[in-house]
Amino acid sequence: PIILVGRAYWQGLYDWIKNTMAQERNISPDDLHLIELVDTEDEVAQILTNFYDQFAISPNF
Secondary structure (H helix, E strand, O other): OEEEEOHHHHHHHHHHHHHHHOOOOOOOHHHHHHEEEEOOHHHHHHHHHHHHHHOOOOOOO
């Protein structure tokens, strides 16, 4: 996943990706789910935990 911490800071970039890049087919609209905007460390931890659980893999650190 791509995790952007600080919704207020990153929202403009996300909107541009969604409204420009996806509409112009520079990226697939289906790929937007890979980008997560969060505000807290707990949200980051939950996203990473869910990712590793979903794909049955372990972090290499």
